[in-house]
Amino acid sequence: MKTYKALxxxxxxxxxxxxxxxxxxxxxxxxxxxxxxxxxxxxxxxxKARGITVQFxxxxxxxxxxxxxxxxxxxxxxxxxxxxxxxxxxxxxxTRLVTAAKxxxxxxxxxxxxxxxPSGVVFVGSDEKQSGTLQMEELARLANYxxxxxxxxxxxxxxxxxxxxxxxxxxxxxxxxMSVVQKQTANYSRNEGMDLMLNWMTNGEEIDxxxxxxxxxAIGAIMGLQQAGKKDSKILIGGIDATPDGLxxxxxxxxxxxxxxxxxxQGKAAVDVAxxxxxxEKLDPYYWIPFELVTPATLQKYVDKE
Numbered sequence: 016m017k018t019y020k021a022l023x024x025x026x027x028x029x030x031x032x033x034x035x036x037x038x039x040x041x042x043x044x045x046x047x048x049x050x051x052x053x054x055x056x057x058x059x060x061x062x063k064a065r066g067i068t069v070q071f072x073x074x075x076x077x078x079x080x081x082x083x084x085x086x087x088x089x090x091x092x093x094x095x096x097x098x099x100x101x102x103x104x105x106x107x108x109x110t111r112l113v114t115a116a117k118x119x120x121x122x123x124x125x126x127x128x129x130x131x132x133p134s135g136v137v138f139v140g141s142d143e144k145q146s147g148t149l150q151m152e153e154l155a156r157l158a159n160y161x162x163x164x165x166x167x168x169x170x171x172x173x174x175x176x177x178x179x180x181x182x183x184x185x186x187x188x189x190x191x192x193m194s195v196v197q198k199q200t201a202n203y204s205r206n207e208g209m210d211l212m213l214n215w216m217t218n219g220e221e222i223d224x225x226x227x228x229x230x231x232x233a234i235g236a237i238m239g240l241q242q243a244g245k246k247d248s249k250i251l252i253g254g255i256d257a258t259p260d261g262l263x264x265x266x267x268x269x270x271x272x273x274x275x276x277x278x279x280x281q282g283k284a285a286v287d288v289a290x291x292x293x294x295x296e297k298l299d300p301y302y303w304i305p306f307e308l309v310t311p312a313t314l315q316k317y318v319d320k321e
Contacts, residue, residue, distance in 0.1 A: 208235020
């Protein structure tokens with residue numbers, strides 16, 4: 016009888032421990048993109064500091080795979096789900112799945128495509144209306160408000176890329192001596208940014224300014240200029256995200272502007288918001304983390320944050 020009671024006690028303690036241990040499933044659009052790697056590492060560090068178990072999955076740019084991962088998290092009975100969406104268009108289906116299961120859902124970094132976020136869903140990220148505007152206003156100032164602009168678009172299905180591109184176009188439209196002469200996608204990729212820039216140069220495009228939707232494409236543009244034999248070109252190049260590689264490109268003088276998007280802050284906030292939702296706290300549907308312009312004068316401040 017004593018042995019039986021002891022077993023019951025152990026089982027009871029085991030059950031109570033599993034109830035107390037919070038588990039979060041995290042699906043990232045990519046594991047191999049620099050900015051997203053910083054977010055993932057931040058989520059992992061913050062979760063460990065809070066005693067939360069985290070399961071990471073790599074969607075590898077596939078919306079279908081990401082939806083399956085979310086379904087697996089639901090089936091596993093996780094306490095909350097964090098999703099960095101592959102694209103904005105794929106989020107409504109995931110939102111329906113998770114809300115039907117009554118599990119807290121946090122979208123991070125990439126704006127969800129849902130017209131309105133329902134109860135139990137929060138977006139943690141930065142307001143893209145600031146990003147391209149800060150970037151292009153500084154590039155315009157450096158160019159004395161004149162010149163031909165080429166825009167490198169991240170992804171045509173991504174709300175953030177669409178907004179960043181719109182921001183740039185609206186700034187350029189303000190100045191009579193400026194115009195957008197090229198606008199093509201390079202999928203947030205350094206290699207595709209390089210190929211696109213090389214194509215522009217090979218085709219004889221007259222471009223004075225490159226406004227890239229992220230640092231990776233901006234770095235690709237720099238590489239494309241080098242391959243085209245124009246490493247001493249006076250073309251102004253701007254990125255967004257202020258990644259470590261982006262800041263290095265700025266410190267070498269090859270990139271003139273970037274915009275700091277707080278990847279570490281987004282990761283930490285995503286975990287904080289998820290835990291608050293697990294505890295039943297009611298939160299606003301949007302948790303904004305401001306963008307900040309990075310110039311050579313303020314560069315060191317952001318290098319120190321790495």
